[in-house]
Amino acid sequence: MRILVIGSGGREHALCWTLAASPLCDALFCAPGNAGIAQDATCVPIQAMDIDGILDFVAKEAVDFVVVGPEDPLVAGVVDRLSEAGVKAFGPSAAAARLEGSKGYMKDVCRRYGIPTAEYRRFTDRDEARAYVQEQGAPIVVKTDGLAAGKGVTVAQTVEEALQAIDDAMTGGKFGAAGEELVIEEFMEGEELSYFALCDGKTVLPFASAQDHKAAYDGDEGPNTGGMGAYSPAPVCTPEIEERILKEILEPTMKAMEAEGAPYKGVLFLGLMITKDGPRLIEFNVRFGDPECQVLMMRLMSDLAPALIASADGVLSAFDLRWYDEAAVSVVMASQGYPGSYEKGTVIKGVEQATEGDEDVLVFHAGTAKGDDGVLRATGGRVLNVTARGQSVSEARTRAYSVVDRIDWPNGFCRRDIGWRAVERERE
Structure with missing residues (x-):
């Protein structure tokens, strides 16, 4: 079977690594991929939102099955287009992908069918949204209706913070069309x-x-x-x-x-x-x-x-699925400044050497590229995902951070407390 994975992040590297090991997979492609994915699949220079380009490639390379990684092409209808062309694809139709593409639609579905979620209101008028927040008080949650790369949610601890989030989205244009409608909902404890x-x-x-x-x-x-x-x-x-x-x-x-x-x-x-x-x-x-x-x-x-x-x-x-009993931890190494502005093209050294001798640790690439000089460089905000297995979250975390510390990237940073809730439970 000839398989194409769409996307270029750490998620897609993990999917490619897993699919490459399948006896069903005769050839594996990734569009557009990254420097790490290139170790497991043939990367092709087609962007995830270039649906026409994807369809042309699938026809040319006689691809049997397409696995869609990111949400944007799903919401844009890539699975519908592939189905119309007679190509099997993993992922929802555009109509079903509205569950993520529109938070307002998702909340309305929950209300119609009794699915437990936070109380909410939808707004297209800035003044009405501001008045609602002032009436409800804080903490309160402000969400863009549309896709905003995982950054369209503000958990506001004060009314002023919520009002600023409304202004940023509806008049500041921070999220473009995604912020033209907002969902404002109750803060849930837990x-x-x-x-x-x-x-x-x-x-x-x-x-x-x-x-x-x-x-x-x-x-x-x-x-x-x-x-x-x-x-x-x-x-x-x-x-x-x-x-x-x-x-x-x-x-x-x-x-x-x-x-x-x-x-x-x-x-x-x-x-x-x-x-x-x-x-x-x-x-x-x-x-x-x-x-x-x-x-x-x-x-x-x-x-x-x-x-x-x-x-x-x-x-x-x-179908049924089998799992390793072990825990797994992934630590994201990001460019200094992320999620704000950050420098691109910084050099990363020692990635392959960092995992030598430990089969239970992998480094999935999220935002990397290699030039003609063979040097690995950071191209995004989230760049590497150091991922480890262990008998407990504590053990997996220790393995992951030991590899993080062996990677030579002065322009990178990471959190040092990934898995802290589970680790606290283990100590108790």
Whole structure:
């Protein structure tokens, strides 16, 4: 089978690394890929949003199966276009991808079908949004309706912070068209959880749990990012909580999307708050998380390819997945200044040597490139994902940070407390 993965980040490197090991995979391509992905797949210079270019490549190279990594092409309808061309693809249709593409739509679906989530209001008028925040008080959550690269959410601790978020989005143009409509919702108390499931339109196949770290700095301080690290499994996801997630959120969502005329196929990534009353939905994502995907792939024992194909074919009910009992931790190494402005093209040394002798640690590339000189350089904000397995989160974390410390990149930084909640539980 000839497989194409769409995307260029750490998530896509983890997917390529996993798919390359499948006996079903005869040839693996990635569009556009990065310097790390090039070790596992043939990278082709086609951007993820160049849907016409992707269709031309798929036809030219007789690609059998396409795995879509990021959300933008899914929301733009790449799976619909591939299906029309007779090419099998893993991921939801554009109609189903609205669960992530429009937070307002997602909240309306929850309201219509009784899926537990935070109370909310939708706004297209700045003054009405400001008045609502002043009436409700803080803490309160302000979200752009559209996609904003994981940075369109402000958990405001003060009314002034919420008002600034409204102004930035609706009059400052910080998020472009994504911020023309806002969802403002109640602040939920609890512990966050990422939960993943494969879906085929009717059947839900539980995948795994994880917990990520959104704030830029230790102690969950600093600005929101696309994710500075993750670990799996998440101890907060007890068997009882998992059962409630399936019965109260995932299964009703499958029925809801079928009723909406947009059956959901692909991976469904639930951002959850585990409150004193149980799990409540923060948001849906219509793709594997990043960096959550990296820890999930490190723990997955089963062949990923047939599971993704079964999702596309609607036959997941006959499937099961096997996992390593070990935990996995991924530490994101980012460019100094991220998530704000940062220098591109800085040199990174010692990546390959850093993991020598330890098969339980991998470095997934997120924002890297190699020039004709063969030198590895940083091209993005989040650049490397140092990912390790261990008997516990503590052990995996120790292994990951030992590799981080062997990588020579003066222009990089990372959080030093990834997995702190699990580590505290282990100590207790």
